[in-house]
Amino acid sequence: MITSATTQQNTRQVVDGLANSADKAIDSTRNYANHALDVADEKIHSLNNGVKPALEKFSRKAEQYAHQGMDMAVNAKDKARESLSHYSAATTRYVADKPVQSVLIAAAVGAVVAMLVSSARNRNRY
Numbered sequence: 673m674i675t676s677a678t679t680q681q682n683t684r685q686v687v688d689g690l691a692n693s694a695d696k697a698i699d700s701t702r703n704y705a706n707h708a709l710d711v712a713d714e715k716i717h718s719l720n721n722g723v724k725p726a727l728e729k730f731s732r733k734a735e736q737y738a739h740q741g742m743d744m745a746v747n748a749k750d751k752a753r754e755s756l757s758h759y760s761a762a763t764t765r766y767v768a769d770k771p772v773q774s775v776l777i778a779a780a781v782g783a784v785v786a787m788l789v790s791s792a793r794n795r796n797r798y
Contacts, residue, residue: 767774
């Protein structure tokens with residue numbers, strides 16, 4: 673015959689067993705989650721170690737290209753200055769060698785510019 677005390681004892685044993693199973697499931701899940709986080713952390717560090725050298729290489733290349741660009745700009749400036757100096761000297765020599773012809777050319781260029789400006793003004797009036 674099953675008594676009330678036996679039923680309570682059986683119920684308590686079932687509840688304790690279920691509680692132990694739940695504790696084991698929680699511990700197992702916690703261990704699995706910790707392991708997954710450890711693996712993810714290792715992968716992140718591995719990726720970081722792989723990306724860092726590539727970023728450093730990219731940075732060095734960008735710096736190298738920036739220096740090359742600045743060097744090219746300095747060279748272009750020097751060449752432009754040299755060309756302007758050459759043409760300025762040639763113009764000065766031409767004016768010194770042929771002053772009358774230089775004045776006539778300047779007057780002709782001035783007359784053409786004046787005609788163009790006058791023509792442009794007349795077009796804008798209509």
